Amino acid sequence: MNEIIYKISDRRSWSQAQARGVYEGSPDDRRDGYIHFSTAPQLAATLAKHFAG
Template sequence: MNTIVYKIVPRALWQQARQTGVFEGAPVDLQDGFIHFSTASQCRETARRHFAGMDDLLLVAIDGDAFGEALKFEPSRGGDLFPHLYAWLPMDAVLWERSLPVGDDGLHIFPEEVA
């Protein structure tokens, strides 16, 4: 199926996960009981709403097919279906990670891989 989902995460938090080999979630994920992801078409709005002006972020691409039924697409913002992971994220499911800098206009600059 080739499902790719994305996580926007502070670099320091991600580095901690890299050391342990698993990402257990950001504070909001731990609070909600699942790891919040976005699809490619949802990433920019997620960054605008939840990470406005924040620097030193990473965009992490994840193989959504690695999780089976633990990855659920559930209604959220405006009824749009967002990917939620009801498990921890092992580093071997990560496809790539890229810096997510803030541009002069205050919006994040996304890598070419995310159309």
């Protein structure tokens, strides 16, 4: 099974990761000990639940 996964990130964090060549995760990712990803069908719900407002 090959499925694309997505990481929702703010523009600043992504720009910093690109400049450094590594993405170490958001504060929530680091707190939880892993990077949170979403599949395409999960994106809308993830955005609504965790990134609204």
